[in-house]
Amino acid sequence: MSFNGYRDLIEKGDTVVLYLTINQIYSIQAEPKTTNKKGNLIENVFQTPYGALKCEDLIGKPYGSKITLSKGWGYILQPTPELWTITLPHRTQIIYTPDISMIILQLEIVPGSTVIESGTGSGSLSHALIRAVKPHGHLHTFDFHEVRANTAREEFKSHGLEEYVSVQHRDVCENGFGEHLKNKANSIFLDLPHPWLAIPHAVGSLKESGGRLCSFSPCIEQVQKSCLVLSKLGFQEIETIEVLQTQYNVQSRNLPVLNLDFVKTEKEEGKVEKKEKETIKTVTCIPPNSLPGHTGYLTFATLPPIWARTLQFNINDDDCEN
Numbered sequence: 001m002s003f004n005g006y007r008d009l010i011e012k013g014d015t016v017v018l019y020l021t022i023n024q025i026y027s028i029q030a031e032p033k034t035t036n037k038k039g040n041l042i043e044n045v046f047q048t049p050y051g052a053l054k055c056e057d058l059i060g061k062p063y064g065s066k067i068t069l070s071k072g073w074g075y076i077l078q079p080t081p082e083l084w085t086i087t088l089p090h091r092t093q094i095i096y097t098p099d100i101s102m103i104i105l106q107l108e109i110v111p112g113s114t115v116i117e118s119g120t121g122s123g124s125l126s127h128a129l130i131r132a133v134k135p136h137g138h139l140h141t142f143d144f145h146e147v148r149a150n151t152a153r154e155e156f157k158s159h160g161l162e163e164y165v166s167v168q169h170r171d172v173c174e175n176g177f178g179e180h181l182k183n184k185a186n187s188i189f190l191d192l193p194h195p196w197l198a199i200p201h202a203v204g205s206l207k208e209s210g211g212r213l214c215s216f217s218p219c220i221e222q223v224q225k226s227c228l229v230l231s232k233l234g235f236q237e238i239e240t241i242e243v244l245q246t247q248y249n250v251q252s253r254n255l256p257v258l259n260l261d262f263v264k265t266e267k268e269e270g271k272v273e274k275k276e277k278e279t280i281k282t283v284t285c286i287p288p289n290s291l292p293g294h295t296g297y298l299t300f301a302t303l304p305p306i307w308a309r310t311l312q313f314n315i316n317d318d319d320c321e322n
């Protein structure tokens with residue numbers, strides 16, 4: 001239940017984040033027992049570089065407290081979508097927090113929003129979407145991989161989030177998002193290999209008052225095909241961006257002071273006046289030596305209200321080829 005609101009003490013079954021160092025953060029279950037590969041019930045012990053942790057010992061401890069391991073210590077934290085993203089079990093490629101924050105901002109997702117997502121994948125984005133739509137909104141997430149859809153449903157349930165999310169096993173490119181979501185969604189997010197095949201279905205699922213769509217694609221060819229379909233369907237404000245996080249190093253440095261008198265003397269009197277270079281200690285930003293690598297393109301678009309649409313709904317088959 002630990003994702004659904006804050007509380008002081010860890011309860012049995014909670015997902016807990018164990019923080020050792022900035023690069024050693026893990027999600028663990030506060031369950032006394034676990035099943036091994038042979039299917040036998042055994043004691044749940046989590047091994048870390050600083051020794052073993054009996055998961056049973058977590059129960060009843062305050063969130064945020066220090067915990068002793070057999071060869072060191074760590075902190076036990078309340079899970080958040082951000083911590084889940086960096087500790088979750090990967091079943092697919094996932095979307096990371098810099099992109100997630102841009103998606104939530106650009107899709108204008110607020111408490112009460114109805115949001116459609118496909119594919120669900122490992123549920124990294126889903127957890128952040130659920131937190132953004134809570135407590136009155138809902139996330140409808142789709143994946144055509146049955147095991148992934150079922151695993152995500154179980155995971156949401158064990159995190160106490162089931163009332164805010166519906167998981168469906170469905171091929172959204174073939175079958176769309178279903179009659180039950182006709183004109184229901186405020187926004188739609190696609191992380192699919194062939195998003196241009198799902199975009200025509202998105203038109204009927206967005207509200208009659210219009211809405212926002214985002215498609216995440218690693219390759220520019222996918223972006224080109226999607227943009228073509230979006231514009232043919234009457235989407236507007238089509239924009240593709242890439243979120244690249246750049247870390248600047250803030251340091252105190254001695255910088256030379258610009259001597260304007262020196263420049264004037266040299267120009268006007270034709271002689272060079274020798275002066276000692278003055279420096280001043282100042283706080284400055286050092287740009288990084290290397291830039292972050294490519295993650296993916298985020299294409300955003302707005303579907304105008306139904307009365308304002310002067311569009312042709314028939315798109316060429318060529319535009320929807322794989």
Ligand SMILES: C[S@@+](CC[C@H](N)C(=O)[O-])C[C@H]1O[C@@H](n2cnc3c(N)ncnc32)[C@H](O)[C@@H]1O
Nearest residue numbers: 094095119121122123124125143144145171172
């Ligand atoms: C890269 S993963 C999504 C990761 C997810 N955004 C996350 O942050 O964890 C893409 C998912 O889309 C699903 N998928 C691919 N084509 C699909 C389709 N036509 N309909 C529904 N799901 C599809 C795949 O099974 C896969 O799980």
